[in-house]
Amino acid sequence: MPSDVHGLAVVDKPAGWTSHDVVARSRGVLGTKKVGHSGTLDPDATGVLLLGVGAGTRLLRFLSPLPKAYTCEIVFGVETSTLDASGDITATHEMTVTPGGVRAAAAALTGELLQVPPMVSAVQVGGRRLHELAREGIEIERAPRPVTVHAFDVEATDEALVYRARVECSSGTYVRSLALDLGRALGGGAHLRNLRRTAIGPFDEARARPIEEPELLPLRAAVDHLPRLDVPRERVAVGGVVGAAAAEGDGPWAVLEGDDVLAIYERSRDRIKPAVVLMHGRS
Numbered sequence: 001m002p003s004d005v006h007g008l009a010v011v012d013k014p015a016g017w018t019s020h021d022v023v024a025r026s027r028g029v030l031g032t033k034k035v036g037h038s039g040t041l042d043p044d045a046t047g048v049l050l051l052g053v054g055a056g057t058r059l060l061r062f063l064s065p066l067p068k069a070y071t072c073e074i075v076f077g078v079e080t081s082t083l084d085a086s087g088d089i090t091a092t093h094e095m096t097v098t099p100g101g102v103r104a105a106a107a108a109l110t111g112e113l114l115q116v117p118p119m120v121s122a123v124q125v126g127g128r129r130l131h132e133l134a135r136e137g138i139e140i141e142r143a144p145r146p147v148t149v150h151a152f153d154v155e156a157t158d159e160a161l162v163y164r165a166r167v168e169c170s171s172g173t174y175v176r177s178l179a180l181d182l183g184r185a186l187g188g189g190a191h192l193r194n195l196r197r198t199a200i201g202p203f204d205e206a207r208a209r210p211i212e213e214p215e216l217l218p219l220r221a222a223v224d225h226l227p228r229l230d231v232p233r234e235r236v237a238v239g240g241v242v243g244a245a246a247a248e249g250d251g252p253w254a255v256l257e258g259d260d261v262l263a264i265y266e267r268s269r270d271r272i273k274p275a276v277v278l279m280h281g282r283s
Contacts (some may be wrong), residue, residue, distance in 0.1 A: 005032055006054030007216040012208035013041050013049045025211055026051055038063040044086050047197030048208050052222065058276045059222040062252060062264060066201030066225065067150065069168045072192050074179045076161040079189035083176035093188030099156045102163055105185040106152040114144035115177055147173040201225055219261045219278065229253035229265050229272070236262045241273040
């Protein structure tokens with residue numbers, strides 16, 4: 001592929017790869033150094049990862065807030081240092097759970113919640129990522145953050161203390177923390193295994209391609225979820241602003257000409273101004 005490619009790629013991250021590994025490999029496959037991702041996925045996890053390519057890297061922050069969907073298995077009775085199967089066992093519990101009890105506890109963990117981010121997350125506190133501190137054996141207090149769990153469906157497996165789960169949630173929700181909270185709600189503890197991200201907004205696993213065979217979608221695919229704003233090309237080209245009453249809601253808004261993404265506008269006090277100007281998809 002030529003080095004000036006631009007667009008969005010939906011790839012299926014294999015287990016054992018970090019999100020940065022995927023980006024590094026994709027740079028070689030796509031023939032450009034300008035590749036980034038819209039949000040990390042744990043090394044042990046698999047599934048949907050969105051890559052911005054060329055000018056698409058400038059649109060990634062508008063994809064990060066999209067809701068996510070996951071499947072996983074929750075193992076009751078055992079807690080680990082990472083809240084998943086990759087960590088060391090930190091506690092064990094004698095537990096007996098029933099499908100009805102697990103479903104009721106999961107239902108109580110849906111809706112708007114306050115969730116404490118795990119120490120193994122990429123959240124920054126005081127300029128340091130929590131997972132960096134965790135590797136140094138440091139644990140600090142973390143403020144709970146508001147998240148929304150839209151769906152938390154569970155079903156029994158052949159293993160008495162293992163349940164399959166499907167989670168639909170807001171961006172920033174930690175499914176591993178949800179698993180632990182579910183275990184504690186049932187009088188013990190739990191950890192996560194076999195986590196797979198099945199969707200990011202409208203981009204589901206059916207659209208995901210292997211890293212070695214990416215399909216480059218047009219830049220418009222990265223902004224189709226945004227409302228539109230009508231601004232003439234000539235005004236966009238000079239960074240022209242528009243009045244606050246030009247659009248409803250909080251934005252951001254995509255400015256298009258046909259299938260060409262011209263810019264992304266955002267609200268700023270008493271006006272709406274360009275946050276990203278592409279013009280023909282070029283940065």
